Amino acid sequence: MNSTLKSMLIAAAAITSVSAFAQDKATLDLLVKKGIITAEERAKTLQTAAATKTASGMDRVFIKEAGANRLTFSGRIQGQWEMADYSETVSGVETQGVDLNTILMRRLYLGAKVDVGAGFSGELVWNFADKSGAGAADKAVVTMESQVGKFDLGYQKVNFGQEENTSSSALYTVERSMVTRYWAESNNGRRVGFGARHVGLHYSNKVVIGEGGPGTLAYGAAIVDAVQGYSSASTNDFGYYANVSFDWKPLGTTVGINFGLTPSGATSATGGAVTAVNGKIAMAEGFNPYFKYVTGDLTVLGEYIVTALDASSTSTSNRGYLDRDPSGYNLTLAYKLSENLEAVARYSALDTDGRGQKVSDGFREVTTTGTADSTYDKSHSIFVGLNYYFNKNNAKIQFGYEKAKLEDRITGYSSGVATINSAAHADADIFRLQAQVLF
Secondary structure: OHHHHHHHHHHHHHHHOOOOHHHHHHHHHHHHHOOOOOHHHHHHHHHHHHHHHHHHOHHHHOOOHHHOOEEEEEEEEEEEEEEEEEEEEEOOEEEEOOOEEEEEEEEEEEEEEEEEEOOEEEEEEEEOOOOOOOOEEEEEEEEEEEOOEEEEEEEEEOOOOOOOOOOOOOOOOOOOOHHHHHHHOOOOOOOOOOOOEEEEEEEEEEEEEOOOOOEEEEEEEEEEEOOOEOOOOOOOOEEEEEEEEEEEHHHOEEEEEEEEEEOOOOOOOOOOOOOOHHHOOOEEEEEEEEEEEEEOOEEEEEEEEEEEEEOOOOOOOOOOOOOEOOEEEEEEEEEEOOOOEEEEEEEEEEEOOOOOEOHHHHOOOOOOOHHHOOOEEEEEEEEEEEEEEEEOEOEEEEEEEEEEEEEEEEEEEEOOEEEEEEEEEEEEEEEEEEEEEEO
16 A cells, blocks of 8 residues: 555655655655655656656756846737717818728737846836737846846836837727827838837836825936837837926825837838938937826826928928928826726827827827828817726726817918918817736
């Protein structure tokens, strides 16, 4: 009986050691201590388990225990239904744009983070819902944490845009605003392409202030490739970003400002009517003050963005001839109606200062063709919606309606000054429903 029990224990330890080698080592040590198996049998079992593990390919698939302290995985699944109606009115004649009514996987993120000790870690997040079909990196950094702060070397967002730097899993609205997209999305000759993700060295730190830590001072800086993306390698230019914020918990208030300076923040590689010396804007300088206020069930967020674009163009017939100072702001209110239900409203306004914006620049999937595809100087929108939280942000459903108007149609340029048809305008009505699960 004792021999049979011994054989069963040894076999079980050998089998389970493939997936829990360290734990079974401790178990075998305990069996030796209790006198159930001998030290020789323990050693032979561990040797067999190690050989089984190697033969199974586990050593090649998973990070070796000696090389990592902890490996964690994360994911984000967002499915979305969206419908939009768009029309333009020019000289009293209304032209209907392309209707939108579709279902899509908005985001499919899978991330892995490994802690290798000595303050070093690495993180990779991949977005399988990227429109390219092959997916795209969302984040890829090597991190060193020390007493003087955290250093991230690689590809991630720079601090510019309060709404942009809010994780898409934690947005109060279904989508980010047209203001945010004007600065964060890639440059197309109208959008600026100033913030969002860049490759480089990112630094951040926090200092607790006050007895009991009621206040936190956060600050950071970044030196990055001036062009967005993780594999551009198209210029020798660098962008410089800095940020500082203060969070005072007793008042429920956070205030901060982000700053950026980049020579290629408004590059126009295929700019059409937009040209500049050597194909790029000489310098773009941006400021982004913001605040967040929380009292009871009410949360208020506000931000202002302004960028000075030194166009340096030699042409006198396009929007790049004169310096442009596009500006915009977002104001968002979120109110908890119950423990699970939240009402949200946001107002956004954008003035491109003659650089221009199409509806497709500010609103995802709302595309236009033909006569209903004009460029406008100003736009504003209001969003209202409801969020239902099943388990905080881990499982939630969001529904929202956005009403947008674009005004001051740009019909051309004369010596760099935009020619405006103030009687023309465009309207968009957008509905979106999104479900989210995080893990």
